[in-house]
Amino acid sequence: MPTEAEIQQAAARRRWAEARAADLGEPDFTALSPAEIRDQFHELRIHQIELAIQNEELHRAQVALEKAQSAYLALYDLAPVGYVALSEQGLLVDANPRATLLLGAPRKALLQQPLSRFIHPVDQDLFYLQRRQLFLTGKLQVGELRLVPEGAHAGVIWVRLEQALASHDGEHHNACHIIFSDITERKAGEAALRAMTAVLSQVTGGRRSGLPPAGPVAGSAATSELLPPLDLDVETPAQGIAGMADLLLRGGLGGEQRRLAEAIRSSAAALL
Numbered sequence: 001m002p003t004e005a006e007i008q009q010a011a012a013r014r015r016w017a018e019a020r021a022a023d024l025g026e027p028d029f030t031a032l033s034p035a036e037i038r039d040q041f042h043e044l045r046i047h048q049i050e051l052a053i054q055n056e057e058l059h060r061a062q063v064a065l066e067k068a069q070s071a072y073l074a075l076y077d078l079a080p081v082g083y084v085a086l087s088e089q090g091l092l093v094d095a096n097p098r099a100t101l102l103l104g105a106p107r108k109a110l111l112q113q114p115l116s117r118f119i120h121p122v123d124q125d126l127f128y129l130q131r132r133q134l135f136l137t138g139k140l141q142v143g144e145l146r147l148v149p150e151g152a153h154a155g156v157i158w159v160r161l162e163q164a165l166a167s168h169d170g171e172h173h174n175a176c177h178i179i180f181s182d183i184t185e186r187k188a189g190e191a192a193l194r195a196m197t198a199v200l201s202q203v204t205g206g207r208r209s210g211l212p213p214a215g216p217v218a219g220s221a222a223t224s225e226l227l228p229p230l231d232l233d234v235e236t237p238a239q240g241i242a243g244m245a246d247l248l249l250r251g252g253l254g255g256e257q258r259r260l261a262e263a264i265r266s267s268a269a270a271l272l
Contacts, residue, residue: 082159082180085166090114090131090175102157102180104149115178120146120156127161134163134176144183158187192241192267195260242269 002010029037076083082099084092092110100107103118119127123145130141141163146156160181245265249258 081182084115084178084180086115086176086178088175090116099180102147102149102159102182104151109150118147118149120148122146130161130163131176134165138165140164147180157182158184188267189241192264195267196241196244196264198260241265241267 032040076096079096079098082102083094083096084099085094087093091112092115093112095103095107095110097107100110103110116124116127126143126145130143133139134141141161143161144158145161147159148156160183162179162181164177166175166177242265245261249261249265
């Protein structure tokens with residue numbers, strides 16, 4: 001059943017068609033024979049059927065287009081990464097919900113704001129150079145930098161940033177599209193691994209670097225026997241980091257070494 005809007009649109013088309021017909025004037029049927037009138041009537045009926053078929057095809061195409069648009073919007077809005085579009089001047093012209101969370105402001109407040117406003121001061125040059133390289137080469141630019149979201153109590157967020165040129169369709173003039181992926185936890189894990197590596201290097205007497213022991217550590221000989229040569233990877237689960245820290249603490253560490261091992265265990269526990 002047609003909606004009220006569709007009924008009104010059909011009525012408007014009818015009025016427009018009648019006005020056009022009036023401008024064309026009344027056809028002269030007196031000069032036509034009955035056979036010619038039947039032929040004209042037949043052609044009109046065929047044309048009417050063709051128009052109805054075309055209208056059905058257009059309607060199906062419109063429904064398919066609306067479904068595709070809804071699916072695209074759902075994918076855009078529900079994506080686990082932040083999407084933003086920038087103008088040629090570096091101003092935000094669009095942002096999905098995840099991007100608004102990462103930037104700490106609602107979409108309406110973000111529009112027409114420079115993205116550089118949310119980049120950590122230390123990483124401003126990196127962001128500028130990546131954008132410059134993007135426009136020079138047209139190639140995807142990938143990097144890692146820190147965001148400083150809006151809000152008095154907001155902390156720094158590490159993100160993986162991917163920049164790509166936007167296509168111009170004559171109607172939209174976005175210079176580039178950017179994807180943000182939150183990597184804060186990964187960065188925390190990397191820091192914990194670096195700290196653990198430093199402690200293990202001391203505990204095992206510098207066996208990885210070939211340096212002499214940093215100092216006598218109670219239980220270090222037993223711990224060295226338990227630890228094979230290490231090949232740490234940044235993707236090591238946090239449970240593994242916490243377990244290694246517990247092993248170090250049971251080895252009888254003291255002083256600064258024990259403080260570092262406890263910090264590692266706390267950091268790893270926070271990632272679980």
